Amino acid sequence: MILDFMTTENTSLQFNDVIEHCKKVFELKMKDYGPAWRILRVPSLTDQIYIKANRIRSIQTKTQQMVQEDIEDSFVGIANYAAMAIIQLRKGFTDKPDLSSKEALTLYVGIVKEAFDLMYLKNHDYDEAWRNMRVSSLTDIILMKLLRIKQIEDNEGVTLVSEGIDASFFDIINYAIFALILIKSKK
Numbered sequence: 001m002i003l004d005f006m007t008t009e010n011t012s013l014q015f016n017d018v019i020e021h022c023k024k025v026f027e028l029k030m031k032d033y034g035p036a037w038r039i040l041r042v043p044s045l046t047d048q049i050y051i052k053a054n055r056i057r058s059i060q061t062k063t064q065q066m067v068q069e070d071i072e073d074s075f076v077g078i079a080n081y082a083a084m085a086i087i088q089l090r091k092g093f094t095d096k097p098d099l100s101s102k103e104a105l106t107l108y109v110g111i112v113k114e115a116f117d118l119m120y121l122k123n124h125d126y127d128e129a130w131r132n133m134r135v136s137s138l139t140d141i142i143l144m145k146l147l148r149i150k151q152i153e154d155n156e157g158v159t160l161v162s163e164g165i166d167a168s169f170f171d172i173i174n175y176a177i178f179a180l181i182l183i184k185s186k187k
Helices: 001-032 042-061 071-091 101-126 135-154 165-185
Strands: none
Touching: 001 071, 001 101, 001 165, 042 071, 042 135, 071 101, 071 165, 101 165, 135 165
16 A cells, blocks of 8 residues: 555645645735735636636637637636635625735635645545546536536525535635646646
């Protein structure tokens, strides 16, 4: 079982490497815009993530890309917007930004730590199955999760047997990071 430990350890290192890049982008955006995203209601963040995921899928299925922005940037955006959505679920939205950039970053770091912990547990149980997946499948799963979130939002957060919206946002963070790890490993 030494191999299993080494693979899980490698995943942890890769995850942390990718999330560090996502965090740097988040920090730079906070310097550019501040926490303006605090005014967004969760459905608006859901739609923003949907736009990014749909763009990735569109690029993956078309033969020509018109805007030369890497899909990696869109996956980073997906992970970061999902973290923001979880913050909004917990804190609620505001009419004007109410956090300093430092406070927003602290909340962000806490969310990605929770995402890492969840990934570590699920990765053990699923035996790193994501490593044998296609990036296009991860994109489709993110889109499916978003459609589920939209349905739960339309149902005013009520579910009968399903996990809540926050669980889906955590999964979206992890799927986006898995996609980034797979893309990076093929370069």
